[in-house]
Amino acid sequence: LAKTTQPISMDSYEGQEVNITCSHNNIATNDYITWYQQFPSQGPRFIIQGYKTKVTNEVASLFIPADRKSSTLSLPRVSLSDTAVYYCLVGGAFNKFYFGSGTKLNVKP
């Protein structure tokens, strides 16, 4: 199971683009990279997932370099409501999922 490393916290201001990087040096060939968002007192919510290169949806973009040993979640033009903890999850067929401690993003006005 590929463990992940993320910054503990990040600060940003409204309207800025935020990039959160996750390191996963031991990622396996079949592993996908998934990002979840968690607000206080709520369960995590799926944001985006990818295997390689770039994935974009209405919420975020996910950039994965060719070696796949890291990934970057990009949140365009954040607002106060994006203040949350963001988890990077790496795993394949049916690993025992490891969420890690996540990155606490604090968006300021």
Next chain:
Amino acid sequence: NAGVTQTPKFQVLKTGQSMTLQCAQDMNHNSMYWYRQDPGMGLRLIYYSASEGTTDKGEVPNGYNVSRLNKREFSLRLESAAPSQTSVYFCASSENRGSQIPQYFGPGTRLTVL
């Protein structure tokens, strides 16, 4: 569509008491999971059920038992609660097994063991 529901929302137990946390999903998902989240920490997998009729241990199974009652319901039982089990418990489900399959989480149960 309620998604994933959990009961109760809050519970206070005394050391040694037992209780069952209930979880149900209405998305016709095959796989279900129980996690715990301690203050300031990430989620840790307690048990999971890849499909109806199967269960397996996760990262921190000691002190817990689970039952996959049917496709919709997955319960977590604490036979003899301990203060170390004070935590927020999340149930989740996914269409099938595999971390590449998005999981959908319930609102959580806040458990305090005195």
